[in-house]
Amino acid sequence: MSSVKVLLGDDDAGQLGLLADLLARLRPHWSIVACARSADEVQHSLDQDRPTLAILDVRLGAVTALEIVRQQSRRVPTIFVTGDPIFAVDAFNSDAVDFVLKPVRAARLEQALAKAEASTAMPSVPAGRERTSALCLFRGQELVWAPLDEVVYFTADRKYTRVVMPGFEGLLRMGIGAVESSLDPQRFWRIHRGIIVNMRHMDSARRDDLGRLVVRLRDRAERLVVSRPNESRFTDGFF
Template sequence: MHEPPLKTLVVDDEPLATERLQLLLARIGGVDLVGTASDGESACRMAEALSPDLLLLDIAMPGMDGIDVARELGRSPQRPAVIFVTAFDQFAVSAFDVDAVDYLVKPVDPKRLERALERARAHIEWRSGVGAEEAAPPGQYLEEFWASDLSGLVRIRAIDIDRVSAERDYMRLHVGARSWLIHHSMAALEEGLDPATFVRLHRSAIVRRDFISGFQRNASGRWIARLADGAEQPVGRLYADCVREIAGR
C-alpha cells in the first residue's frame, strides 16, 4: 500500500530557487505540490486555504521572514511540518526553536532533500498518532552546520564534531586537527545537539561522549576529562554530575 503524497507548499522569494525545488520534488516523488508563495504573508494565507502537510520554507525574505511564518502557522491546530531551505547557516538554532523538522542549505542536495522529506513524513505520522505508542518522536536535533573558510562554505556533520569550545560570541567546532568558527551561543548548541551523543562539561565546552577517554582529579579535587586526542578538558563545578552519569556511578 502506497503512502499518500505529502501536500507541500514551497515558499521562496527567488523564482529560480522555487523552480529548482519543484524539479527536485518531481524527481523524488511522493509529493503533491499544492502551490508556491513568494513572501511570508502569502504563505500564511495559502497555508490557511490549502492545509498543506509540509512547507519548504525560505528564511530570508522581505517583510515577514520564514521564522515568523513558522511561528504564526505553529499556532494553528492543523499546523504543517516545516523544512527550512535557506542560503545561510546562521538561522539553524532559531529554526529548531520553532520545531522545524529539518534545515537545508542551498544549493539543496537531492539526497539530503529526500532524507528531509522522510523525516517530515515520520514527524507527521507521529504527530497524528500513527505508531505513537511504539515510536519515540523523530529527532529534532541539529545534524549539520555550515561554516566559512577560504574556499567558501564547508558542511560539517554534527556526528563528526569532537568538541565545541567558546570564543567570545563564536563557537569553535573541532573536527580532528581542523576547526571552524560559527556564530551561535553555547546554550543554543547544548539544546540543539543530541544529548545522547554530546555532553556539556563546562560553561565554555561541549564534548562528544565517545571522545572522552577518561576522568581524573587535579590537585584541587576538580575533575579533568581526558580526551581521545590527548587534550584535557576541565569539568566545571556545575557539570560535575556529568562525570558520575557518564561513568555510570
C-alpha cells in the same frame, strides 16, 4: 531523525549559514538534510533527500528557485527568501508557503515556519528526543556540512561557538547556549560554562595535581577541565 526534513538553499555562504543557525535555534528538533549553494545542488537534494520543506533563496545563479520548484512533480512546501521584493508575486503564484525578505530576522522566519506547520501538518514540537543530526558551519570562508557524531566538542568563542572535529575546526554563528538546546543531553555533556563534549570521544576523567577533574579525549592531546558544578555528572569508576 526528525520527520521534518529541511532543504536550505542560497548561493551566498553567509546567508546560508544564517538560515541554518536560525532554523537550529527556532526548530532544533527538525533535521537539515542539505545546505545547497547552487541550482544543481538544490535539484539533487530534492531528488535524493526528498525534503518535506524547502527554504530557498530565489536567485540561484542563472536559475531561480521559482523555476526549480515549478518543475517538480512532487509538491514541496517552500519558503522563498530574497532581497528583491519584485519576486513576491511570482513566489505566491508558485503556491509558496511564505515569502521572506532579506535581511532574514528570527521573528519573521518564525512566522513563516508557523505557516508551514499549519499548512502542511508538520509537527511543531519534538517527538521523543529528536535532535539535529548535522551542522552547517564555517571553515574560513567555506561553508562545511558536518555530521554531528563527528564533533569532538564545542567551545564558546565570544558570541559564536567553535566546533572541534578530527582534522579541522569550524565556527557556528550562534552562542553555545543555543547550540546546547539543539543537542541530545544524553550524548553531549556540558562540562563547563563554555564547553560541551561529545561523550563518544571521551576517553577518561581524572584529577590533576591541582585537584581539578580533567577529561581526556580519544586520539587528541588537549585536556578539558570540568567545572565544579558539572562534576556530579561523573561518578567514580564511570570510565
